[in-house]
Amino acid sequence: MAIVSLKKLTKRYGSMEIVHGIDLDVADREFIALVGPSGCGKSTTLRMIAGLEDISGGTIEIGERIVNDLPPRSRNISMVFQSYALYPHMTVRENLGFSLKIAGAPKEEMDRRVAEASAILGLDALLERRPSQLSGGQRQRVAMGRAIVRDPDVFLFDEPLSNLDAKLRTQMRTEIKKLHAKVKSTVIYVTHDQVEAMTLADRIVIMRDGYIEQVGTPDEVFQRPATRFVAGFIGSPPMNLQEATVADGKVVFAGGQSLPLPIRFKAKVNVGDKVVFGLRPDDIYPAGHGLHSGDAADVHDVELPVTVTEPLGNETLVFAEFDRRDWVSRMLNPKPLKAGDRVAMHFDLSQAHLFSAETGKSLRA
Amino acid sequence: MDANASARLKRRAATIAHRVGLFLAMLFICLPGIWIVLSSLRPTVEILAKPPIWIPQQVSLDAYVAMFSGVGKGGIPVLDYFRNSLIISVTSTVLAIAIGMAGGYAFARYRFRGKSAMFLGLMLTRTVPGIALSLPLFFVYARLDIIDTHFGLILAYVALNVPFTIWLIDGFFRQVPKDLAEAAQIDGCTRWQAFWQVEFPLAGPGIASAGIFAFLTSWNEFALASQLTRSINSKTLPVGLLDYTAEFTIDWRGMCALAVVMIIPALILTFIVQKHLVGGLTSGAVKG
Numbered sequence: 001m002a003i004v005s006l007k008k009l010t011k012r013y014g015s016m017e018i019v020h021g022i023d024l025d026v027a028d029r030e031f032i033a034l035v036g037p038s039g040c041g042k043s044t045t046l047r048m049i050a051g052l053e054d055i056s057g058g059t060i061e062i063g064e065r066i067v068n069d070l071p072p073r074s075r076n077i078s079m080v081f082q083s084y085a086l087y088p089h090m091t092v093r094e095n096l097g098f099s100l101k102i103a104g105a106p107k108e109e110m111d112r113r114v115a116e117a118s119a120i121l122g123l124d125a126l127l128e129r130r131p132s133q134l135s136g137g138q139r140q141r142v143a144m145g146r147a148i149v150r151d152p153d154v155f156l157f158d159e160p161l162s163n164l165d166a167k168l169r170t171q172m173r174t175e176i177k178k179l180h181a182k183v184k185s186t187v188i189y190v191t192h193d194q195v196e197a198m199t200l201a202d203r204i205v206i207m208r209d210g211y212i213e214q215v216g217t218p219d220e221v222f223q224r225p226a227t228r229f230v231a232g233f234i235g236s237p238p239m240n241l242q243e244a245t246v247a248d249g250k251v252v253f254a255g256g257q258s259l260p261l262p263i264r265f266k267a268k269v270n271v272g273d274k275v276v277f278g279l280r281p282d283d284i285y286p287a288g289h290g291l292h293s294g295d296a297a298d299v300h301d302v303e304l305p306v307t308v309t310e311p312l313g314n315e316t317l318v319f320a321e322f323d324r325r326d327w328v329s330r331m332l333n334p335k336p337l338k339a340g341d342r343v344a345m346h347f348d349l350s351q352a353h354l355f356s357a358e359t360g361k362s363l364r365a
Numbered sequence: 366m367d368a369n370a371s372a373r374l375k376r377r378a379a380t381i382a383h384r385v386g387l388f389l390a391m392l393f394i395c396l397p398g399i400w401i402v403l404s405s406l407r408p409t410v411e412i413l414a415k416p417p418i419w420i421p422q423q424v425s426l427d428a429y430v431a432m433f434s435g436v437g438k439g440g441i442p443v444l445d446y447f448r449n450s451l452i453i454s455v456t457s458t459v460l461a462i463a464i465g466m467a468g469g470y471a472f473a474r475y476r477f478r479g480k481s482a483m484f485l486g487l488m489l490t491r492t493v494p495g496i497a498l499s500l501p502l503f504f505v506y507a508r509l510d511i512i513d514t515h516f517g518l519i520l521a522y523v524a525l526n527v528p529f530t531i532w533l534i535d536g537f538f539r540q541v542p543k544d545l546a547e548a549a550q551i552d553g554c555t556r557w558q559a560f561w562q563v564e565f566p567l568a569g570p571g572i573a574s575a576g577i578f579a580f581l582t583s584w585n586e587f588a589l590a591s592q593l594t595r596s597i598n599s600k601t602l603p604v605g606l607l608d609y610t611a612e613f614t615i616d617w618r619g620m621c622a623l624a625v626v627m628i629i630p631a632l633i634l635t636f637i638v639q640k641h642l643v644g645g646l647t648s649g650a651v652k653g
Binding site for chain 2: 050051052071072073077078079081083085087088089098099102103146150
């Protein structure tokens with residue numbers, strides 16, 4: 001059983017506070033992703049869990065044991081580094097078996113466990129090679145193998161895929177997911193790539209400037225972002241966000257254009273409130289080219305000029321000007337459009353989000 | 366002649382020119398060494414002949430025989446000198462490497478107050494010529510009564526070598542990614558084990574080269590040794606060369622023979638350590 005629990009975890013470098021007393025509970029066998037822009041404190045948090053950074057305040061529990069001052073080796077964790085950190089002077093076999101050698105495991109056990117890990121990851125043919133003779137994807141696999149061999153309570157991944165090219169990254173992503181299904185350990189996975197977080201994690205922790213913005217399942221953080229930041233960070237292309245003022249039954253944008261106030265927010269805002277209006281590209285589409293998923297009564301039509309299109313084959317991203325800026329919309333089953341064409345756009349306001357302009361928090365409550 | 370043929374010819378000519386150039390350069394570098402070996406095998410008349418006699422006419426091992434035949438028969442206490450040199454060089458090298466590893470690791474891995482000032486200070490000590498230190502050192506040593514002891518020379522050589530070994534080893538530890546020691550700690554190592562299991566082997570080539578340099582400096586050092594040694598208690602081989610100078614004569618042949626005896630261990634050591642000097646061992650550790 002390996003529950004990981006962070007309580008008021010704080011990190012300071014001198015007078016600079018990097019992580020501001022965060023609380024997080026990770027269930028046993030849960031795959032949790034820490035995601036956020038660079039400098040948000042996610043890697044520092046992971047390194048504190050690993051024991052590679054001292055903690056300045058709060059507690060870390062692994063498996064209901066406080067590990068604040070334990071060295072990394074006493075925490076029964078494994079970590080996969082962004083740089084892989086393979087030992088260059090050892091063969092793949094020695095790399096895999098290193099932790100067992102240090103622990104003084106008998107040779108038969110070492111052989112057996114190295115063989116198991118190498119079978120899981122398909123490393124059998126590479127065992128006698130050195131890291132310098134491996135490709136990036138192979139090194140990545142060895143790094144994971146080294147983590148598996150330890151049979152840890154918790155796997156820590158620190159941006160493990162960011163050094164791979166796009167194609168390999170997708171492939172390794174799938175392998176990590178399969179791996180988690182096989183080894184069933186608790187995983188804490190740091191990434192700056194929201195797609196990785198969405199595809200892999202049971203729950204996502206979105207961090208920003210050393211605070212946790214939201215913790216939720218991929219579905220929750222996508223459908224019900226708690227803050228404006230989360231709304232902009234999760235989803236690709238990102239949500240259209242525009243500052244506006246609430247008027248009588250309308251939201252009025254800075255440029256003077258307006259949209260009807262979404263029905264579900266009618267009771268939540270008052271006239272004169274400063275808000276941020278958000279709508280995902282999926283919920284703006286040329287008539288007949290989208291998936292309408294909400295309340296038909298809340299769809300609003302606007303005719304807009306197209307500025308740019310980005311065809312992706314199965315769909316086209318259409319940038320259309322509304323209230324003096326480009327709004328991204330997703331056109332399914334695309335038809336050719338060119339800049340300057342005027343297109344009738346459906347705004348599915350049942351899917352709209354409103355955030356407080358002041359606090360950035362969702363007004364949905 | 367077509368363009369390809371002329372290009373081929375040009376390339377061949379360039380290769381030949383390259384080799385001839387290399388040969389001349391090597392000849393220039395090796396000539397003093399060859400001359401010492403040749404001079405140790407022939408009589409003084411031939412050594413001092415003008416114009417020089419390039420091809421030895423009379424070759425004999427007399428100088429070597431004489432050297433080892435004991436005091437009074439033209440010999441010098443070469444075995445004592447050799448023993449002194451060996452004790453002093455090996456001990457001072459081991460100490461300089463141990464201190465250099467500790468210091469180099471600290472400079473490479475840790476942040477502390479006054480780090481760059483300290484590093485600069487160490488480098489500045491290298492700007493002082495050794496000979497300038499010999500007189501003050503002589504007075505201090507005389508007071509401490511450590512003139513003509515192994516300890517005295519070892520102390521001087523360690524002090525001389527440490528700034529250099531720290532500087533060189535620091536550079537090699539910097540090239541070993543920090544992630545590796547961290548990975549080792551997660552894999553169950555203590556800080557100490559992580560160092561010996563992972564960082565030390567990877568910085569090995571640097572430590573070996575620092576070792577060679579420190580050894581050769583101590584082995585060949587003359588200026589300080591000639592001031593701080595008196596007798597067979599501590600005289601080293603370079604100082605021993607002076608035994609071949611008398612008031613009116615210099616035994617060039619004997620001196621060259623002793624020089625050859627000095628060179629041999631240094632050569633052997635360099636050959637042994639050389640294979641550990643392979644760089645690029647860290648490639649493949651982290652993203653290439």
